[in-house]
Amino acid sequence: MSTRAAPRGARLTPLAREQRLWGWVFLSPWLVGFAAFTALPILASLVFSFTDFRLTDPEAVSFVGLDNFRRLTVDPLVRVSLGVTLRFALISLPIAVVLPVALAALLDSRWLVGKPLFRTLFYMPYVVPVVSAIYIWQGVLNTQSGWLNRLLRLVGLPGPNWLDDVRWIYPALVIIGLWGLGNAFLITLAGMQAVPTAYYEAARVDGAGPLARFRHVTLPLISPVIFYNLVLSLIGLMRYFEVPFILSNGTGRPGSSTMFFNIHFYKTSFVFFDMGYGSALAWLMFAVTMVLTGLLFWSARHWVFYAGGERG
Amino acid sequence: MAAVGSARAYPTVGSSYANTAPHYRRSLRRMGLTATVTLFATMLLTVYLMPFGYMVVTSFKDRDQIVASATGPVLPVEPRTVDVGGRQVPVYRVPLDGEVRELALVRPGRRESVFVDPADPAGAEVTWEGAWRTLKPAYVFAPRTGNFAEVWRGIDFPRLLFNTAFIAFTGMVGTVVSCVMVAYAFARFPLPFKGALFLVLIATIVLPKQVLLVPTYAFFHAIGWTGTWLPLIVPHFFANAYNVFLLRQYFMQLPRELDEAAMIDGAGPLRVLTSVVVPQSYPVIAAVALFHVVFAWNDYFEPLLYTLGRPELQPLSVGIQQYNFIYSQQPHLLQATALLGMIVPVALFLLTQRSFMRGIVITGVEK
Numbered sequence: 001m002s003t004r005a006a007p008r009g010a011r012l013t014p015l016a017r018e019q020r021l022w023g024w025v026f027l028s029p030w031l032v033g034f035a036a037f038t039a040l041p042i043l044a045s046l047v048f049s050f051t052d053f054r055l056t057d058p059e060a061v062s063f064v065g066l067d068n069f070r071r072l073t074v075d076p077l078v079r080v081s082l083g084v085t086l087r088f089a090l091i092s093l094p095i096a097v098v099l100p101v102a103l104a105a106l107l108d109s110r111w112l113v114g115k116p117l118f119r120t121l122f123y124m125p126y127v128v129p130v131v132s133a134i135y136i137w138q139g140v141l142n143t144q145s146g147w148l149n150r151l152l153r154l155v156g157l158p159g160p161n162w163l164d165d166v167r168w169i170y171p172a173l174v175i176i177g178l179w180g181l182g183n184a185f186l187i188t189l190a191g192m193q194a195v196p197t198a199y200y201e202a203a204r205v206d207g208a209g210p211l212a213r214f215r216h217v218t219l220p221l222i223s224p225v226i227f228y229n230l231v232l233s234l235i236g237l238m239r240y241f242e243v244p245f246i247l248s249n250g251t252g253r254p255g256s257s258t259m260f261f262n263i264h265f266y267k268t269s270f271v272f273f274d275m276g277y278g279s280a281l282a283w284l285m286f287a288v289t290m291v292l293t294g295l296l297f298w299s300a301r302h303w304v305f306y307a308g309g310e311r312g
Numbered sequence: 313m314a315a316v317g318s319a320r321a322y323p324t325v326g327s328s329y330a331n332t333a334p335h336y337r338r339s340l341r342r343m344g345l346t347a348t349v350t351l352f353a354t355m356l357l358t359v360y361l362m363p364f365g366y367m368v369v370t371s372f373k374d375r376d377q378i379v380a381s382a383t384g385p386v387l388p389v390e391p392r393t394v395d396v397g398g399r400q401v402p403v404y405r406v407p408l409d410g411e412v413r414e415l416a417l418v419r420p421g422r423r424e425s426v427f428v429d430p431a432d433p434a435g436a437e438v439t440w441e442g443a444w445r446t447l448k449p450a451y452v453f454a455p456r457t458g459n460f461a462e463v464w465r466g467i468d469f470p471r472l473l474f475n476t477a478f479i480a481f482t483g484m485v486g487t488v489v490s491c492v493m494v495a496y497a498f499a500r501f502p503l504p505f506k507g508a509l510f511l512v513l514i515a516t517i518v519l520p521k522q523v524l525l526v527p528t529y530a531f532f533h534a535i536g537w538t539g540t541w542l543p544l545i546v547p548h549f550f551a552n553a554y555n556v557f558l559l560r561q562y563f564m565q566l567p568r569e570l571d572e573a574a575m576i577d578g579a580g581p582l583r584v585l586t587s588v589v590v591p592q593s594y595p596v597i598a599a600v601a602l603f604h605v606v607f608a609w610n611d612y613f614e615p616l617l618y619t620l621g622r623p624e625l626q627p628l629s630v631g632i633q634q635y636n637f638i639y640s641q642q643p644h645l646l647q648a649t650a651l652l653g654m655i656v657p658v659a660l661f662l663l664t665q666r667s668f669m670r671g672i673v674i675t676g677v678e679k
Binding site: 016019020022023024025026027028029030032033034036037038040041042044045048053055058106107109111112113114118119120121122123124125127128129130131132133135136137138139140142144145146147150178179183186187190225228231235238239241242246249262265269270275278279281282283285286289293 | 342345346348349350352353356357360361362363364365366367370378381382386490493494496497498500501502503509512513516518519520521522523524525526527528529530531533534547549550551556580581582585606609610612613617628629632633636637643646647649650651653654657658660661662665669672673676
């Protein structure tokens with residue numbers, strides 16, 4: 001088509017101009033949506049964070065300078081909720097990275113019979129609505145009647161008080177989170193299946209055993225997928241809300257161990273309608289997310305392998 | 313045997329009489345590995361899906377059965393009774409002559425009790441020596457469906473189902489139409505700054521939604537949309553990064569020759585989209601539609617925000633949570649609501665699992 005071949009800077013033919021016009025028309029839903037639901041809210045959020053805007057009394061808004069950001073440094077709940085979020089991240093991120101790889105390796109095994117069925121059934125819990133999943137796990141993790149503790153008692157282990165003990169609540173949240181691994185495991189599996197068999201043959205010829213092949217062929221070649229999972233898990237953790245909120249009805253029980261940052265943000269903004277300070281909290285969350293993902297991208301240069309020599 | 317045949321085809325180095333043995337052994341080893349790995353995966357899967365079993369079993373129990381099952385059987389059961397001479401008599405598991413028989417207790421006694429065979433109550437009486445209180449009762453499987461009736465009325469399930477379906481399906485129409493348009497623009501039209509715009513689109517995935525939430529909520533509040541479904545539906549008419557990416561990938565690999573042939577026949581860009589591109593892309597469009605329905609069914613945070621104080625507008629996720637907040641001490645009702653809440657998305661997924669999972673893989677791997 002002549003429109004595609006038109007050199008840069010040349011006068012556009014009427015047909016090319018019409019093509020371009022149509023392009024903008026088709027693009028317009030996103031352009032309008034991006035302006036209305038992303039760009040403007042970001043700007044507004046930035047402006048809000050310098051005011052004492054309250055939805056209950058929107059007329060009485062005034063600029064307060066850096067007060068909201070100063071408040072971030074003295075608000076004890078900021079320290080608590082950031083601590084809770086980061087501590088939980090340290091426990092759950094390694095699991096969110098390792099388990100999908102392990103499960104994908106199992107389902108990619110040439111010794112497994114009935115792969116499509118296993119794949120579908122291991123993925124299925126992912127589509128269970130989070131509210132249903134929480135009630136199901138709440139029952140399964142019940143100290144007395146829950147099946148997990150009944151199973152533990154059966155093998156002679158004392159079942160912990162999963163949901164009401166500060167020492168066990170994070171493992172419990174991790175267990176509940178296992179049903180959310182479907183996407184990560186599925187794309188990891190697809191990544192493994194995309195590894196050319198010739199690489200394995202070459203490694204085998206060089207005398208590499210199954211473990212060495214996994215370590216030196218599979219892992220490097222799926223490292224971009226692992227990296228993608230890691231970034232999405234990190235972002236998901238900063239947004240972590242439904243499970244602790246519904247389990248504790250937003251109280252942060254037991255102790256304040258489930259007072260995740262996002263719950264603090266939600267209560268500030270939408271229970272107390274303190275939206276100026278809420279915006280400052282959102283920006284703090286944004287900053288922390290950006291710093292951590294920035295660190296991940298920086299570290300990726302050392303361990304993420306892109307076929308074709310392109311690194312970074 | 314195949315192993316023997318293959319041994320003859322590929323003789324191994326070594327003494328001649330051992331020609332077949334290593335291969336036979338290797339094929340045995342292969343079968344052993346297959347059995348081990350498959351068995352392990354099955355056990356893992358059983359544990360992983362065990363909570364579904366708990367949910368189903370619990371949702372079919374009444375309150376007494378819940379109490380009984382804390383120490384007793386896991387399934388919804390009730391003690392078995394049998395009609396003996398016009399009265400209901402409990403049945404126990406009685407050890408007799410080295411075997412355990414289920415017998416109806418007609419005359420309990422401290423040292424010895426008299427039983428009859430429940431299948432033949434008028435038949436011979438059996439005397440058993442021992443304290444009958446130490447005997448275990450016999451159970452029959454007795455699922456109760458009352459929980460579902462109670463929960464159905466309690467949460468007004470038809471209402472919540474309609475709300476959820478309406479929000480999900482109108483949003484789905486918006487997502488499909490807008491994302492197809494935007495993906496078509498990115499895949500086919502020569503636009504200035506197209507690459508940069510596409511990067512901006514993808515970057516919105518990483519943006520924490522909370523940053524946008526406060527002003528967006530304030531805006532919807534200002535125009536009077538809080539307490540309505542509009543904030544849950546209208547934004548989906550403006551495309552989103554995941555689905556645009558998925559559709560664009562798919563459109564780009566469609567041959568352009570068909571587009572061009574249609575253009576030569578006088579079709580405009582809109583006509584090319586509706587009669588050439590879309591008909592070739594039904595599987596991926598179906599995946600986008602499915603993702604949206606599952607997403608909308610799952611969504612809790614935004615419906616909670618925008619329908620707060622309007623229970624008649626709430627979708628299942630919020631309605632179930634609010635209902636259980638009041639009845640949180642009743643596991644049988646909790647599990648019944650959980651089952652009602654997940655049935656549609658899980659059924660949709662199982663019916664369409666192939667195209668569903670393919671869509672996930674495209675958005676995940678190729679980015």
